[in-house]
Each structure stands twice: as C-alpha cells, then as structure tokens.
Amino acid sequence: VVIIGGGFGGLYAAQALAAAPVRVLVIDRRNHHVFQPLLYQVATATLSPSDIAQPIRSILRFQKNCEVVLAEVTAIDRGKRQVVLADERIDFDFLIVATGAIHSYFGHDQWAQYAPGLKTLEDAIEMRRRVLCAFEAAERQTQPEQQRALLTFVVIGGGPTGVELAGALAELSRIALARDFRHIDPALARIVLLQGGPRILPTYPAELSTSALTQLRELGVEVRLDAIVTSIDASGANVGDTRIDSQTVIWCAGVKASPLAASLGVALRKDGRVDVTSQLTLPGDDRVFVIGDLAAIESNGQLVPGVAAAAIQMGRHAARAIRKSLASEVQSVFHYQDKGSLATIGRSRAIAIFPPQFQLRGAVAWWAWLLIHVALLIGFRNRVVVLVQWAWAYFTFRRGARLITGSSSKPGPPTQ
Numbered sequence: 001v002v003i004i005g006g007g008f009g010g011l012y013a014a015q016a017l018a019a020a021p022v023r024v025l026v027i028d029r030r031n032h033h034v035f036q037p038l039l040y041q042v043a044t045a046t047l048s049p050s051d052i053a054q055p056i057r058s059i060l061r062f063q064k065n066c067e068v069v070l071a072e073v074t075a076i077d078r079g080k081r082q083v084v085l086a087d088e089r090i091d092f093d094f095l096i097v098a099t100g101a102i103h104s105y106f107g108h109d110q111w112a113q114y115a116p117g118l119k120t121l122e123d124a125i126e127m128r129r130r131v132l133c134a135f136e137a138a139e140r141q142t143q144p145e146q147q148r149a150l151l152t153f154v155v156i157g158g159g160p161t162g163v164e165l166a167g168a169l170a171e172l173s174r175i176a177l178a179r180d181f182r183h184i185d186p187a188l189a190r191i192v193l194l195q196g197g198p199r200i201l202p203t204y205p206a207e208l209s210t211s212a213l214t215q216l217r218e219l220g221v222e223v224r225l226d227a228i229v230t231s232i233d234a235s236g237a238n239v240g241d242t243r244i245d246s247q248t249v250i251w252c253a254g255v256k257a258s259p260l261a262a263s264l265g266v267a268l269r270k271d272g273r274v275d276v277t278s279q280l281t282l283p284g285d286d287r288v289f290v291i292g293d294l295a296a297i298e299s300n301g302q303l304v305p306g307v308a309a310a311a312i313q314m315g316r317h318a319a320r321a322i323r324k325s326l327a328s329e330v331q332s333v334f335h336y337q338d339k340g341s342l343a344t345i346g347r348s349r350a351i352a353i354f355p356p357q358f359q360l361r362g363a364v365a366w367w368a369w370l371l372i373h374v375a376l377l378i379g380f381r382n383r384v385v386v387l388v389q390w391a392w393a394y395f396t397f398r399r400g401a402r403l404i405t406g407s408s409s410k411p412g413p414p415t416q
C-alpha cells in the first residue's frame with residue numbers, strides 16, 4: 001500500500017494498517033507531520049516549530065510493516081500502477097492519495113509574494129519573521145506615515161485561521177510586546193481583518209459569528225465585513241477605492257486542492273478536489289483512494305469539510321476498506337462524524353459548537369479548545385512542551401518563541 005502524504009489523512013491511514021497483512025510505504029516531501037491547527041501560534045511566536053511537528057519516521061517507528069520515504073511525488077501513473085518520483089517509480093497494489101490543499105489566490109498568484117499564506121512550518125516561520133521585523137523597523141522609523149504602515153497588519157480572510165491570527169496578533173502587540181520598545185508603542189498597532197462576506201466564521205451559526213466578532217473587537221481588531229480585496233502590492237492592499245498601507249499583509253482567504261490530483265486522470269472540481277465514491281475510491285478504480293482535503297464527498301447530505309477530523313476519519317476508513325478487500329468482506333460506506341468545531345480568538349476567548357447544537361463561547365470555549373488541542377497533538381513531548389509554553393504565556397503574558405530567523409531582517413518579502 002503506497003500512501004502519498006504524511007498529514008492527518010495519510011498518517012492515520014498508515015497507523016490503521018498496522019495489523020494488516022500488507023507492506024505500507026508512506027511518501028512525503030517533508031520529513032515531518034505538522035499539526036496545522038496550531039501553525040498560527042508559531043507565526044505569532046507563542047510556540048516553536050518543533051512543538052507542533054514530529055518526524056513521520058519517528059511517529060511510525062514501531063510499526064514494523066511500514067516504511068517512510070522522503071520524496072516529492074511528481075505524478076501518478078494509474079495505467080502502470082506506479083507513483084512517479086524524480087528519480088524512481090514505485091509500484092503499488094493499493095494507493096492512498098492524501099496530499100491535502102495549497103493556498104489559492106483566486107487567479108491572482110502574483111499576490112502570493114506580498115501576502116503569504118499559512119500552510120507549512122516554513123510559512124509560519126516566514127510570517128513570524130515579517131511580523132517581528134515590522135516592529136523592529138517601526139522602532140527605527142522616524143516618518144510617522146511609514147511608521148504607521150509598519151505597524152499596520154492586514155489579515156485577509158475571516159475564516160478560522162484569519163480570526164485566530166488576527167486575535168493572536170492583537171495580543172502579541174497589546175500584551176506580549178507592550179514594554180519592549182522605546183520609540184514606539186506596539187499596543188498602537190492596527191490589526192485589520194478583511195472578510196469578503198457579511199460575517200466572519202461563516203460556517204458557524206450566526207450567533208457564534210457575532211460572538212466572535214464582538215470578542216475580536218474587544219481585543220482591538222478592526223474587522224471589516226463585505227470587504228473584497230481588489231489588489232495587493234509591496235506596500236499594502238486595496239479594498240475597492242480604499243487603500244490600506246501596510247508592510248505585513250497575510251492571506252487566509254482560500255485554499256485549493258493539491259496539484260497532484262491533476263495526474264489522476266479524472267475530472268476535477270473547480271477547487272481541484274476529486275469526486276470520490278462512497279468508499280473514498282476513484283470511480284471505476286477501487287484500489288485508488290483519495291482522502292482528506294483532496295477528496296470531495298457528501299455525507300449526511302452535506303459536503304464533508306476540509307478539517308483534520310474528516311481527514312483522520314477518511315484515513316481510517318480507507319485502511320479499513322483495504323483490510324476488507326483483502327479479506328473479501330463487504331465494503332462499508334463512508335460517513336463523516338462531526339465531532340464539533342472550535343475557533344480561538346485569544347486568551348480566554350473562543351467559540352465552539354458540538355453537535356447537534358451545543359454552543360460555548362468565551363472562557364469555557366477557550367478551555368475546551370485548549371484541552372482538545374493538547375490531546376490531539378501527536379507525541380507526548382509535544383503535549384508536555386505545548387502545555388508548558390501555554391502556561392508560561394498565560395501567567396507571564398510573554399511569548400517564548402520571538403525569534404527572527406530567515407534570509408532577511410527587513411520587513412515584507414525577503415527579496416526587498
């Protein structure tokens with residue numbers, strides 16, 4: 001069984017095949033699994049990259065029937081039943097494709113250099129560099145207008161990642177950095193959250209969106225609704241005729257499926273996702289599974305969302321389907337079990353909904369968010385370290401990972 005991708009879907013599929021009479025090969029272009037829900041905490045200097053990532057090889061070290069390969073898959077040759085690497089072709093009997101999603105700039109790919117998105121550890125480290133460099137440059141800037149642009153942070157996209165980032169940036173500037181500078185007051189930093197639609201967190205019930213909006217505004221985040229970005233450049237963004245000068249623009253507005261899907265030789269949805277059968281296989285090819293963010297499937301009359309829980313459930317389902325196929329047992333249909341959604345806005349601020357309609361907001365929701373995320377983190381070390389870092393940040397109001405690393409110590413894109 002070849003599994004492409006060691007993210008949530010691929011990793012849980014591999015683990016669920018531990019006792020199966022198969023050889024498993026996990027291929028990933030990165031050597032580590034990333035807990036993406038906490039990337040924004042690396043980007044805003046609460047956690048270090050290694051706190052939320054773990055080598056895939058290490059996670060699977062006790063699984064005797066599993067090998068790990070660090071390589072990028074460039075294509076899938078379904079005709080020859082092979083996956084294609086730059087220097088090798090690997091045969092498969094069963095294939096699980098779990099390569100996730102990438103940023104989508106809705107046809108404006110030139111915006112990527114000015115407004116990075118958040119998907120990998122490298123993205124988070126680059127974002128942290130840009131944010132911290134902006135404060136450093138503002139400290140030395142004597143022109144008020146340019147100083148204001150340096151201290152303006154624009155987050156585009158009012159989904160969970162945009163909301164979490166905007167809240168964390170507000171806390172970073174108002175609390176963690178408050179006393180560290182002599183010529184600027186970081187607390188005066190302007191955090192602008194631009195949401196194209198009429199409310200933030202549109203996948204949550206309206207009351208929770210409103211609660212999140214209130215909580216963000218209490219933190220001092222300037223939220224603009226129905227604000228569709230029309231251009232982004234090196235010195236800011238435009239919403240129609242309104243110009244926002246900023247050296248740090250962050251993109252959280254859209255994702256599309258991994259481009260590897262194109263080599264599967266099937267029609268793709270507009271967002272690049274692959275329509276799969278109720279067994280998560282390609283129509284007409286019951287040995288090729290597509291799971292996680294890459295897969296488009298309805299369950300209980302609704303499109304399964306691109307979230308970690310769905311990817312995990314799909315990974316386990318694909319593994320079970322392979323085991324059943326080898327034992328010639330009847331296959332079962334995939335059903336997504338919604339276990340709830342949580343979004344954090346800041347210290348003691350969050351919203352949560354658990355099916356069917358149990359809602360939490362404020363401090364209770366935040367504690368639920370905290371406990372659930374620690375429990376889901378992979379690796380005992382990571383759980384302990386993250387708990388200690390959060391306790392440190394909670395009681396001292398400090399951030400432990402405020403390091404500027406990378407190719408440039410100037411704000412904005414590294415090439416500037």
Ligand SMILES: Cc1cc2nc3c(=O)[nH]c(=O)nc-3n(C[C@H](O)[C@H](O)[C@H](O)COP(=O)(O)OP(=O)(O)OC[C@H]3O[C@@H](n4cnc5c(N)ncnc54)[C@H](O)[C@@H]3O)c2cc1C
Nearest residue numbers: 005007008009028029036037073100292293306307308311
């Ligand atoms: C910033 C952020 C915050 C999020 N917050 C939440 C949250 O709070 N709650 C929640 O439930 N979900 C959250 N999600 C969504 C969740 O992380 C995804 O739904 C989940 O990771 C999807 O799992 P996956 O296995 O499909 O893909 P991923 O976990 O993205 O894994 C894909 C893997 O494939 C590898 N890969 C890609 N292309 C290739 C290739 N060509 N060759 C080899 N390897 C390749 C990648 O390196 C990666 O390891 C968040 C996502 C992001 C980006």
